[in-house]
Amino acid sequence: MSESANLRQNLQNVPSIFEITAAETLDSLIYPALSKIFDYLNLRLDFKLFGPYRLQEELSPFLTWALQFLYLRNRGSSFGESFYGLQRTDSNTGEILSRGHQFTSASILTFMPYFERKLKTRSANHTEVSIWERHLLNMFHAYHASKAIHTFLYLIKYAGSHSPIFRALRLTLRYPIEPPKDDKTTYVFLKLLEVFAFFLQFIQWWYSNDQRRKIGGTLKNPIPYKGDPVNLKDNDTRKGNCPVCLMKIDTPTACSISGYVYCWRCIISHLKEHSTCPVTGYQITVDDLVRIYET
Incomplete structure (x- = not known):
């Protein structure tokens, strides 16, 4: 009897693929939105390393990583997952994320899309791409194909995770049984960040309209x-x-x-x-x- 109740509770805690996709979409808006803000303010890391070499890099990836790690540490979920009320748990024990999982998840959420975007930009700009960069691009293509298969299997209730990364880390997305317990300062700060999600959507809408104006006949x-x-x-x-x-x-x-x-x-x-x-x-x-x- 208790096993049936636990099984029913686990099935009820499984989010739909539409909620997972919406959370991933929100996570993917953080980096480009911050990049537009920093480009507008002309804020970049720019200093001489040694000899003729200089470090010219954006601040956006580091701030994105810090934001994701903050949510993973306090809520056990990414920024987008927390916004939609989801939580990452161990697929075997059901426990919340360990410190190692928090660090790994934040790094994957931030730097995988960052490097993929950089490689695609170099390729689209006809920049000379090395052999290892081509191999990395092919690996990203293989990853997206694998993720599409996992998503389909998750959709038909054949797989417990929607992504090969979740499967490799032995994680799964669930609705939390209890609401997260935050102190007042942390609660207010995280709520302000969730309000920031609407600002991210506005930046994305504005940028897409600006691109259409560039491409369209109103130039x-x-x-x-x-x-x-x-x-x-x-x-x-x-x-x-x-x-x-x-x-x-x-x-x-x-x-x-x-x-x-x-x-x-x-x-x-x-x-x-x-x-x-x-x-x-x-x-x-x-x-x-x-x-x-x-x-």
């Missing part, structure tokens, strides 16, 4: 640049020549911010070291480049 013509060219040795560039290599343009590529046209290879090589238009000095990225196709 305004660039304002003509009236100053002197910057970062160029020869200011008397002939019409039809690339302002960087001063040769006839090969694979013409226009900058949507300044309107100037360059060789594809020249402007990509320039952006690897500088994030500005070679002629105007305006801030640009690879997303601001538009290939020109002759008809």
Whole structure:
């Protein structure tokens, strides 16, 4: 009789795949939202290491890790999982996370998406990708395929976890039997962070709309640049020549911010070291480049 009651209670504590997906989506918004905020405030780690090497990195991954570890330590769940009332427990004993599981879970939640995003960005920007980076990308593809299989098995009640990482760590997601017990200061602080989730959603919505405005037909013509060219040795560039290599343009590529046209290879090589238009000095990225196709 008691075994039947425990089985029924465990089945009732199992969250649906939709709640798990919603929690994962909320977790995935933390890093890009913080990145946009820090980019706007121009806050980055930038200092000389040794010789010509410099450390130029974002603050977002470290703050994301600290936020996730805080929730895992106090609630036994990630930021998104706590928002939806879920908790990570040991799949064998049902106990809450140990300190080692907290540290490992926070690191996986933060740095796996971070490195995957970096590798995909390097590949999309036609940056030279080493062999081990290609292997890492293939491993990420294999992981996502494995996760899709686990999700399907979890959906049909054949697997106890929705992710190969949860299975490897012997963890599972459940609804907590008792609400988390926090002191007043911690409770208020975590509640403020949960309110921050709506701000994350707003940042994501704003950024996606901004990207659609860039891609859509409402793109305004660039304002003509009236100053002197910057970062160029020869200011008397002939019409039809690339302002960087001063040769006839090969694979013409226009900058949507300044309107100037360059060789594809020249402007990509320039952006690897500088994030500005070679002629105007305006801030640009690879997303601001538009290939020109002759008809």
